[in-house]
Amino acid sequence: MTTATALRTSTMAQALNLALKDEMRADPTVHVLGEDVGALGGVFRITDGLTAEFGEDRCLNTPLAEAGILGTAIGMAMYGLRPVVEMQFDAFAYPAMEQLVSHVAKMRNRTAGRLPLPITIRVPYGGGIGGVEHHSDSSEAYYASTPGLHVVTPATVEDAYGLLRASIASDDPVVFLEPKRLYWGKSEWDPSLAVPPIGKAALKRDGRSAVLITYGPSLPICLDAAEAAKAEGWDLAVLDLRTLVPFDEQTVCEVVRSIGRAVVVHEATGFGGPGAEIAARVTERCFHHLAAPVLRVTGFDIPFPPPMLEHHHLPGVDRILDAVARLQWEDGR
Amino acid sequence: MTVLDHRHPATVPGWLPGATAPRTDPAPLLPDSSPLRVLGTEAQTKTDPALLRELYRRLVVGRRYNQQATTLTKQGRLAVYPASTGQEACEVAAALALRPQDWLFPSYRDTLAVVSRGVDPLEALTLLRGSAHTGYDPKATRTAPLSTPLATQAPHAVGLAHAARLAGDQTVALAMLGDGGTSEGDFHEALNFAAVLNAPVVFLVQNNGYAISVPLTQQSAAPSLAHKAVGYGMPGRLVDGNDAAAMHAVLSEAVERARAGGGPTLIEALTYRIEAHTNADDATRYREEAEVTAWREHDPILLMERHLRPAGVLDDELVREAAEEAEALAARMRAEFHAEPELDPMSLFTHVYAEMTPQLREQSAQLAAELAAEAEVEAR
Ligand SMILES: Cc1ncc(C[n+]2csc(CCOP(=O)(O)OP(=O)(O)O)c2C)c(N)n1
Numbered sequence: 001m002t003t004a005t006a007l008r009t010s011t012m013a014q015a016l017n018l019a020l021k022d023e024m025r026a027d028p029t030v031h032v033l034g035e036d037v038g039a040l041g042g043v044f045r046i047t048d049g050l051t052a053e054f055g056e057d058r059c060l061n062t063p064l065a066e067a068g069i070l071g072t073a074i075g076m077a078m079y080g081l082r083p084v085v086e087m088q089f090d091a092f093a094y095p096a097m098e099q100l101v102s103h104v105a106k107m108r109n110r111t112a113g114r115l116p117l118p119i120t121i122r123v124p125y126g127g128g129i130g131g132v133e134h135h136s137d138s139s140e141a142y143y144a145s146t147p148g149l150h151v152v153t154p155a156t157v158e159d160a161y162g163l164l165r166a167s168i169a170s171d172d173p174v175v176f177l178e179p180k181r182l183y184w185g186k187s188e189w190d191p192s193l194a195v196p197p198i199g200k201a202a203l204k205r206d207g208r209s210a211v212l213i214t215y216g217p218s219l220p221i222c223l224d225a226a227e228a229a230k231a232e233g234w235d236l237a238v239l240d241l242r243t244l245v246p247f248d249e250q251t252v253c254e255v256v257r258s259i260g261r262a263v264v265v266h267e268a269t270g271f272g273g274p275g276a277e278i279a280a281r282v283t284e285r286c287f288h289h290l291a292a293p294v295l296r297v298t299g300f301d302i303p304f305p306p307p308m309l310e311h312h313h314l315p316g317v318d319r320i321l322d323a324v325a326r327l328q329w330e331d332g333r
Numbered sequence: 334m335t336v337l338d339h340r341h342p343a344t345v346p347g348w349l350p351g352a353t354a355p356r357t358d359p360a361p362l363l364p365d366s367s368p369l370r371v372l373g374t375e376a377q378t379k380t381d382p383a384l385l386r387e388l389y390r391r392l393v394v395g396r397r398y399n400q401q402a403t404t405l406t407k408q409g410r411l412a413v414y415p416a417s418t419g420q421e422a423c424e425v426a427a428a429l430a431l432r433p434q435d436w437l438f439p440s441y442r443d444t445l446a447v448v449s450r451g452v453d454p455l456e457a458l459t460l461l462r463g464s465a466h467t468g469y470d471p472k473a474t475r476t477a478p479l480s481t482p483l484a485t486q487a488p489h490a491v492g493l494a495h496a497a498r499l500a501g502d503q504t505v506a507l508a509m510l511g512d513g514g515t516s517e518g519d520f521h522e523a524l525n526f527a528a529v530l531n532a533p534v535v536f537l538v539q540n541n542g543y544a545i546s547v548p549l550t551q552q553s554a555a556p557s558l559a560h561k562a563v564g565y566g567m568p569g570r571l572v573d574g575n576d577a578a579a580m581h582a583v584l585s586e587a588v589e590r591a592r593a594g595g596g597p598t599l600i601e602a603l604t605y606r607i608e609a610h611t612n613a614d615d616a617t618r619y620r621e622e623a624e625v626t627a628w629r630e631h632d633p634i635l636l637m638e639r640h641l642r643p644a645g646v647l648d649d650e651l652v653r654e655a656a657e658e659a660e661a662l663a664a665r666m667r668a669e670f671h672a673e674p675e676l677d678p679m680s681l682f683t684h685v686y687a688e689m690t691p692q693l694r695e696q697s698a699q700l701a702a703e704l705a706a707e708a709e710v711e712a713r
Pocket of ligand 1: 442481482483510511513543
């Protein structure tokens, strides 16, 4: 198949839907389960048409019980299936936390490798959609600090497709965080491209002044910031992590060493957030290549605000450019 | 007229199917008012003597297993041991009611059920010895890892049973829990899922009176724990948990009903925890010795001896055989647990993921270097 004929234009939501369908067609052990995933196609329509094509057994409307859903998926995986669980929203995945932390993350380890759990847990996450309380959390730090889980979060339409396929095919459990504010953005992409590996960051824009290290919902904002920075005379690189665990330290460190200045950008709260870990690692490993401390632009350390105030909380272009301005340009190289 | 009929009169337009009347008639789901007994009843005479003898043998071996494990704990050979002493009838009947293709989902107190299923005691006890989390192969033995977080294994049993049913496979899953575990959300969610999915799963609650120190009266206001089944639309069964024959009858019936597509069952076994919660617990702080003494009179092995001897099912030869087998197991446990376990510190990193992350590779190299340095110092 040539790339020209394979190109298609779709939203991230449609690409995720296609990834589910393609995996379900390719592998009869892939089963989807969650709340409203049947006739409705999920509240974000990511499972649209799955029950129609694959039947209720393969795309199961479950009772409302997140621990029950994930616990049931564990048993299904123990039997040999490859369950894909949909959590309806970030904050509604919390009831499943015990199953996730005590069993999903640990089962391979608890059984000395004899009982791997190939479960994908899809979680729509993050703000920016005007959601009321409990609909906009960035919960990635909880997952990323739990050994045994992979944490994947795409930021582009083609990565959404490829990384979801890679996650479902993974023999380890994957928490697949879908930036819900990017669900409806359209772009042209090529589904026939190779499925990207889990654990590889992607340089989305090269630059010489500083690098913005980011992922998921903050990628487009960082790209906008890099555009706007040109007016200030800054040439910013943008690195999309794509996977928080495993963390692609090698790529991150290579980029930071070659540029010398870095800002980590994410929506999640700053204290104990992924940015803290990234900044610490970069500092430990690239100290002599740094011309300035690694800065962070994150959500404030507050519960996610009401929708009419969320823009104050979320990292935006101005806040990113302010951070870039603070990168000690005058005393550095 | 049912309660629901009062709340939703059939004349109201627009009520959806199932809203105006109970979808399931609750009457057949209700547990009997007194626990089922077989020993010393008419039902005993109809029970296969070979089965009764097998249950007796397993009980005696199981009791010895509990005693030996408790002793090993006192000697520091096990880190902790939650004994099922007094509850052996539940444990061995659970093992015996399952076929080889069925799955057992045990809790931390159920190592005896695991061993009685045929898992090697050394492998079954690595968790409590502290040498490894799960020492046996869950897939090969069809026995899930011992679950410490209360009731969390119940939905796993449902999922496995559900998957088996979809595959057209005749596998049944049995989840074992304590009375305290029935208060956990996962217990509720598992029962609800099981009933909705019509999954071939059996939930066995061993009501031993206490959750550590908390008595059942502070745990639940339900008429019985078995009554909880009705709310989910599955049958609840109440059984004398110290009557091994009754346990086996109720469990087998539920397991075979599930296998035949009849759906899940909740079984409440009334029993008693003779030992403290674990060796680290002091039971005198929350219960009277007289209570324990009374239950010793209703001991599962005593019950069998009392009822099987006069019936001619139990004889001196079986008593001797069972005792010999029990002693052989205890001797093996002593020998094997007094040897130091083989531990590989590098295994800490091997099974976190299918493939080590770059970070774990770095950390495992660090530990390897530390171990090499230690070895060098020791060699000097
Ligand atoms: C989720 C959870 N909460 C608390 C505990 C600590 N804990 C261990 S055993 C136990 C009592 C459980 O009682 P029960 O379910 O009746 O079982 P039994 O010990 O009597 O067999 C408690 C509170 C736990 N293991 N898991």
